[in-house]
Amino acid sequence: MAEQLVELNVTGMHCNNCAMSIHKLLEKKGFQNVLVSFASEEVKFSTADSAVLPQVIKDIENLGFKVVDDAHPIATPFYDKVENKLIFCALFTAPLLLHMLFPWHLLHNPLLQLTLCLPVFLVGCQHFGKSAFSSVKNGVPNMDVLIFIGSSSAFIYSLVGTFQHLGESYLFYETCATIITLVLLGNVLEKRSVNQTTSAVKDLMKFQQVNANRVINGGIEIISASAVETGNILLVNEGDQVPVDGEVLSGDALVNEATITGESIPVNKSKYSTVIGGTIVHQGNLKIMATKVGSNSLLSQIIDLMKKAQAAKPPVQKLGDKVASIFVPIVILIALLTFVITYFATDAGAQRAMMNAIAVLVISCPCAMGLATPTAVMVGLGRAAKNGILIKGGDTIEAVANTKYVLFDKTGTLTTGKFSINDIKAANGSDIELIRGAITAIEERSNHPIAKSLVTGLQGQPQQKVILMSATEEKGLGMRAEDIEGNNYFLGTAKQKTDDNFNLSLYRNQILIAQISVDDTIKPDAAKLIATLKKMGITPILLSGDKKSRCASVAKILGIEDVHAEMLPEDKLKVVDIYREKGKTIMIGDGINDAPALTQADVGVSMNDASHIAIQSASVILLNTDLQSVVKFLQISRHTLLTIKQNLFWAFAYNIIAIPVAAMGFLNPMVGALAMAFSDVIVIGNSLRLKIKKVH
The missing domain is CATH 3.30.70.100 (Alpha-Beta Plaits)
Structure with a gap:
């Protein structure tokens, strides 16, 4: 199943x-x-x-x-909001702490201290006790067990001292109340901090909560974007947000796609252009037909990807998870040993033994270990998303840390993907107008960048109209088609040796009738990317289905030494496996012909067509065409992993140092509770630095 x-x-x-x-x-x-x-x-x-x-x-x-x-x-009931619980407890805890500062007789009265502490203790029982009891019952003891035992021990110890009139040395109501109040403070700070780490997803979700102008019966109906159905005609005015993915039916506008692609320069949209939900119309007006709505829209897929990414744990987190899973029982055992050793092996007495044991309980903080990885991953993924980089999981971030090889597809990756026809050579006296007509008819059925360029390049030139009955794409090879007269065509790369200057061949009924020379330009920042990768100690590889001469020419210009040309999709898989045996390998391609190789590599990065196959096949999707996104992706990944390691170090170091210090009696339980509360905030704060720190 x-x-x-x-x-x-x-x-x-x-x-x-x-x-x-x-x-x-x-x-x-x-x-x-x-x-x-x-x-x-x-x-x-x-x-x-x-x-x-x-x-x-x-x-x-x-x-x-x-x-x-x-x-x-x-909304959460007023009495159940952790912020309100904190305020309530703080009002009762403050007078309890005053007795430590002022010699006022009233504040030292045991019954008054009990009266002030009792409401706080009851809140603690409701907030921590219920969770602690349930977690123990289900065999997964959590941090609340330590807080509940620590605060309850102080309360019961003080209660006995009060009713047996044992004196002030047995009264620790302020310790009980302060532990509960400070841990509640830690909860509030933690929730607010973690809310900041998830802000990238929440920011994107806001773009879904807009209205749309639906054109119906000649009028305009304002509806929620969530109510838009496929095929609806929508009007998007200047300043409006595009509510869903669609195709432009009429109009002309500049659309800011920065929210989705990270590209700050507005893109011109006109008839037949596609628009993405969540982008903003800067100038002009558009009438669009909704093509992808709800969970099928690109924005919804991005949000879903980012949520799923948070679930993919980096291997580095496994150590933290293992320690956290056995942490609570170990801490309780250490606290018991602390009490026994302090009471029986020293002259400190029951009071000091109890305080040392309570300090051990409240200073311990598995929360910091639990937060160390996910907070850093959330912030790292969010920063990447705001730069137009979709990373599918925390495990991907660690996989790129020690990358040795980056394999590039050529067309649309290192080159612009915008082609021009240099020359068409008719074979055996074939009719050039028939050739042009056949090329146009066949390539109109394909979404490949070369196909679109061929159709555009032949517009306005004399050609004989060819009407096709069918056309199918053979990935990595080309297009096969049949016209209404029963003639079979093949347009694509040829297996037989042809002139190296011509990279496409057109066959009619298995007879070569034309060779086409098509070329595209190298992206302006490609050379800079290759040089940067080399400085980072990463070897760039060119892996392409194009001819050897063209691949060699591009490789020479960019400074790539290792070239694998004329590769079919299955050939690319074998090459990826060879490099993976030597070290961590990233494959960067267009997500269509390269889909198998993207899946096979340690990390697959799609440079193109982010709304289709790339989302399924690649681990990382670069929503803009700027090659510096590759460097930015590597930098953000490395700094995210560095932050995770820093967080885990501080979380472990904190406990390794704090627990023995508390056990030896050098730490007051109240100070321990304060330190415990802020250890979480320190870890989260270090993660939040990723939002603004310079990555290089």
Whole structure:
């Protein structure tokens, strides 16, 4: 049975810790491609058996969360907002802390301290206790277990001291309240910070929430973009956002496509041009026919790709996940050992032993380890997207870190893809007008850049009209066609040896009737790209289906030494495998003829036709034609991986240093709670630097 992706909307997640609980639960049940985002309240996983869904929902709700049907549920109740819980607890915690600063008798009264602490403790029980109990019951103990045990220990210890009149040395109500308040503060800061890391997806989603002007019965009807159907005629005025993907029926306009492609210069659109939903009409007006709506639109596919990308974990995260999964039981064991050793091996007494154990519990922070990778990946993917680079997953980012070879297709990648006909040589006295007519008729049926250039180049020239019954494309070879008189045509690269100056051949009934010389120009920044790759220690390779002479000419101009010419799609696969055995390999192509090679390489990068086969075959899609996007992609990937490693280092180092310090009694539990809360923010802050830092 085929795997299917399940998407759930889950409310009640307050921090990454909550998301980790659900993540562990689903992984424990054996589900694949698990993605849990507390910021967007989304849970996704793959399963081959949809019958398990009701039980999965029940298990998630047993953890203390709520699965809702609506993707945009009603607002969180006032009392359940973590920000409001923080304010409530802070109002009661502040007077408790004042007794440490002022010798006012009233503030030192045990019953008053109990009265101030009790509401905070009850909020802590509701917020952390329920989650802690559910996570233990389901066999996936989370961070809330440590917070609940730590705060409860301080509260119960103080309660015993109060009712047995043991004196001030047994009163730690402020410790209990401060732990809960500071961890709530950490939750608030964490949620706000993570919201910033997911801003790229949210910014794109805003472009879907617009209205459209639908032309109906001679009038204009304003509807939501989500209500547009394929075939609807829409009017897009100057300053409007194009609501869906479509084809221009009439009008002339400059359209800013920066939101999708990262290209800042507006593109001219006229009849037969395609427009992309989410782009802005800068100047002019267009009447378009909707061709792709809803989940089929390019914008929706980009958003879906970015969401799925967050689920693809880099291998570097596996270490963090393993440690986090066994972290809570280990910390509880260390806390117990701390209490026992401090109480029995020293003269510190029960009070000091209890405080040291509580400090160990609250200083520990698996949240930082859990946040280290996904926050960096989210920011890295977002920055790449804003530069017109779609990266399909965090695993791709790590795969390019040690790249040794970059294999380039030639046409449309290193060259512009805009061709011109240099010459047509008629063979055996064939009629040149028939040749032109046949070329036009055949290439009108193809979307290949060469085909479009041939049709454009022959416009206005005398030609005999050829009417075709059928035409089929043979990838990597050319086009086959049959006209209404039963004549068979083949237009494409020829297996038999022909003049090297001519790279296309036209056959009629298996007889060569013409050779065509077609050439395109090298992109102006291609040489700079090749030079940059060499400086980065990466070997550029030219891998093309074009003739050896043309490939050699382009390679010489650009400074590429390794050339593989006249390659069919299956030949390209073999070449990719050869280089993969030598080191990490990136393949850059147009996503159509190169689709198998793009899939086979360690990382496939599509330079062209981002709305079609590229989205399925490539790991990375460059939405603009600027070759510097390749360098930008490598730079962002390397800096994202560097940020992940920095985050994991700080998360591990923090715990390795903090836990022994707390166990030896050098750390007050309240200071520990504050440090724990801000360790998450430090990791997230380091990730957010990726938004603005210079990558080189």
